[in-house]
Amino acid sequence: MGERVAVIGAGYVGLTTAACLAHMGHEVVCADIDEERIAQLNAGETPIFEQGLESLLREGRANGRLTFVLGAANAAATATICFLCVPTPQSADGAADLQYLEVAARQIAPVLGADSIVVNKSTVPIGSTRVVAAWLERADVSVVSNPEFLREGTAVHDFLHPDRVVVGADDPAAARRVADLYQTLDTNTIVCDAASAEMIKYAANAYLAMKLSFVNSVAALCEHVGADCSPVVEGLGSDHRIGPHYLQPGPGWGGSCFPKDTLALDWMAREVDYRFDLLQTTVEVNEQQFDRTVAKAEAFAGGSLAGQQVAVWGLAFKADTDDYRESPALHIVQRLLDVEAKVRAYDPEVRSLPFEGVDVVADPYEAVENARVLLLITEWDEFRWLDFDRIHRLMATPHIVDGRNLLDRDQLRSIGFQYRGVGR
Numbered sequence: 001m002g003e004r005v006a007v008i009g010a011g012y013v014g015l016t017t018a019a020c021l022a023h024m025g026h027e028v029v030c031a032d033i034d035e036e037r038i039a040q041l042n043a044g045e046t047p048i049f050e051q052g053l054e055s056l057l058r059e060g061r062a063n064g065r066l067t068f069v070l071g072a073a074n075a076a077a078t079a080t081i082c083f084l085c086v087p088t089p090q091s092a093d094g095a096a097d098l099q100y101l102e103v104a105a106r107q108i109a110p111v112l113g114a115d116s117i118v119v120n121k122s123t124v125p126i127g128s129t130r131v132v133a134a135w136l137e138r139a140d141v142s143v144v145s146n147p148e149f150l151r152e153g154t155a156v157h158d159f160l161h162p163d164r165v166v167v168g169a170d171d172p173a174a175a176r177r178v179a180d181l182y183q184t185l186d187t188n189t190i191v192c193d194a195a196s197a198e199m200i201k202y203a204a205n206a207y208l209a210m211k212l213s214f215v216n217s218v219a220a221l222c223e224h225v226g227a228d229c230s231p232v233v234e235g236l237g238s239d240h241r242i243g244p245h246y247l248q249p250g251p252g253w254g255g256s257c258f259p260k261d262t263l264a265l266d267w268m269a270r271e272v273d274y275r276f277d278l279l280q281t282t283v284e285v286n287e288q289q290f291d292r293t294v295a296k297a298e299a300f301a302g303g304s305l306a307g308q309q310v311a312v313w314g315l316a317f318k319a320d321t322d323d324y325r326e327s328p329a330l331h332i333v334q335r336l337l338d339v340e341a342k343v344r345a346y347d348p349e350v351r352s353l354p355f356e357g358v359d360v361v362a363d364p365y366e367a368v369e370n371a372r373v374l375l376l377i378t379e380w381d382e383f384r385w386l387d388f389d390r391i392h393r394l395m396a397t398p399h400i401v402d403g404r405n406l407l408d409r410d411q412l413r414s415i416g417f418q419y420r421g422v423g424r
Contacts, residue, residue: 003027003181006079008072008104010037012048012155012256012323013121013148014085019053020159022060024184030068031075041068049322049349052156076108081178083146084132085121094263096125105135114140117174121148123201123261125268129169129194142174145194147201152255153320165189168197202268205261206279211246212253213285219249219423220292229423230405249422251377251403252289252328255317259283259326290331293375293403296420298339300373300399305341309396311371312336313364314378315347322349328403329377333358344371348380365394373399379406388415 003026007018010032018030032038040047044061046054060066069075076082086100101122108118118141120128129143136143145168150158165182167189169175175191182189190200215236219229229249237244253259262283269276294305301308317327324330329345330353336343337357344359346367352360361367364383368374368391376383383406392398398417400407405421412419 003177004078004080005029005181006031006072006075006082006108007085008032008075008083008108009085009087009122010034010041010047010068011085011087012050012152013150014083015048015053015057016050016150016155016159017083017085017121017148018066019056019060020156021181022063022066023056023160024181026065026181028060028066029075029079030066031070031072032068033071035070038068038070049320050155051153051320056156072104072107073111077111079116080113081117081119081181082108082112083119083121085148088122088124088260090260090263094267096123096260096264096267098124098128098131101128101132102135105132109136109138109141112136112138112141116141117177118143119146119178120144120198121146123147123257123264124198125264126195126198126202128198142169142171143194144169144171144174144178145197146178147197149201149204152323153318160185162187166192166197166200168192168194170194202261202265205257206265206282208246209253209258209262209286210278210282212250212258213282213289215247215249216252216289216422217285220289222423227423232423249405250289250328250379251293251332251422252286254326254328254331256323256325287331290328290335293328293332293377293401294335294339296401297336297341297373297375297399300397300401300418300420305336305339305372308341308372309370310336310341310343311368311374311395312343312345312358313347313367313374313376313383314380315345315350315353315360316378316380319379319381324350324353327378330354332375332377332403344369347378348382365390369394370396372397373401375401375403376406377403379404383407388412388417392416 005026005028007014007030018028022028086104088096091097133143167175167179179189222229233247237247266279315324315329344367346364392415400419402421409419
C-alpha cells in the first residue's frame with residue numbers, strides 16, 4: 001500500500017517527482033500556483049520537454065494515481081507525506097531565495113494531518129529543515145530533507161535509477177518513512193541528519209562544476225601548447241579514481257542548478273567566515289570560458305564582430321531539454337551583442353529568448369545565411385547530420401567555432417571550413 005503524497009510545485013523537479021512516485025505505486029496529488037499550467041496538465045498536455053515524462057504523466061492520470069490541483073493546501077489536506085518542490089532562485093548576494101518555500105510552508109501548515117511529514121525536495125541552504133519547521137508551527141509534523149539529483153533531459157531515468165537516495169532528518173522514524181517511499185528502487189539509501197543531507201546536494205553540484213572548470217582549463221592549456229584535449233581527456237577518464245563523467249570540455253557550464261548552487265555554497269561559506277577559494281575560482285574559470293568562446297569568433301572575423309552577422313546553434317543549456325536558464329549560450333550571446341554583432345540563432349526546442357536583439361529562427365540553415373562565423377553551443381545530435389556543403393554555400397565566410405567538439409573537423413576542413421574546437 002503506497003503513501004498518500006502531495007507534491008507542491010509542478011516544475012521540472014515537481015512533475016518528475018509526482019509522475020515517478022505515482023508510477024511506483026503511491027497516490028499523488030500535484031499542486032501549483034500557475035492556473036494555466038494546472039489546466040494544461042488536467043487536459044493531458046505536458047508543459048515541459050523532458051524525455052519519458054509525458055508517458056508517465058499519461059499513465060498516472062489513466063490509473064488514477066496522479067491528479068493535479070490548484071493551490072498547495074488543496075494537495076496537502078489529504079497527504080501523509082508532502083514534498084516541497086518549489087523554486088529557490090539566487091538572491092543578489094548569492095544566497096538562495098526561500099520566499100517561495102516559505103509561502104508554500106505557511107499555506108500547507110493549517111491543513112496537514114497529525115504525524116504527517118513535510119519533505120524539502122527543493123535545493124535549500126543547510127539548516128532549512130528547522131526553518132521550515134518554524135514556518136509550519138506544527139510540533140506534530142516532522143520535516144525531512146530529501147535532495148534531488150536529477151539531470152534535465154534524463155530526469156525520469158535519474159529518479160527511477162538513482163545513484164543514491166539521500167534522506168536526512170532529526171527524527172529517525174520520519175526519515176525511515178520517507179526512505180521507504182523508494183524501497184522498490186535498486187539503490188543505496190543514505191540516512192543521516194538533515195544538515196548533512198543538505199550539504200550532500202550542494203557539495204555534489206559544486207564538485208561537478210569544479211570538474212568541468214578544470215577540464216576547460218586543461219583544454220585552454222592544450223590550445224596554447226599544441227596538445228589535443230581528446231586523448232588527454234580519455235587518459236584522465238580512464239583512471240578509475242577520476243572517471244570519465246563531466247570531463248567533456250565545452251563553452252562553459254550553466255543551467256538551473258550549477259550556477260546558483262555554487263554561489264549559494266560560497267555564500268554559506270562566507271557566512272561562517274570560511275574562504276572557499278577553490279569554489280570561487282571554479283566560477284571565475286567558467287566566466288573566462290564564455291570569453292574564450294567569443295574570442296575565437298572574433299579572431300575569425302579579423303578581430304572585431306561589430307556589425308557582423310553571427311550564427312548560433314543551440315540555446316538550451318544542454319541537449320534534450322528546452323530549459324535555457326543560465327545557459328552558456330545566453331552568456332555567450334550577450335557577449336556577442338555587447339561587441340555589436342548581429343546574432344541569428346536556432347535551437348530545436350527554444351523558440352524565444354528573455355532579451356531583445358537576437359533573431360531566433362526555426363531552421364538551422366536560415367540561421368547561417370550570410371554569417372561570418374557559426375558558433376555551436378549546445379550539443380544537439382541533429383547538428384552532426386546537417387548538409388555542410390549547403391552551409392558552406394550559405395555562409396559569407398565558412399568559419400565554425402565548435403564549442404562542444406561535436407562535429408567532424410576533418411570533414412569540415414575538406415569542404416573548406418576554417419574550424420576551431422575546444423582544446424584542439
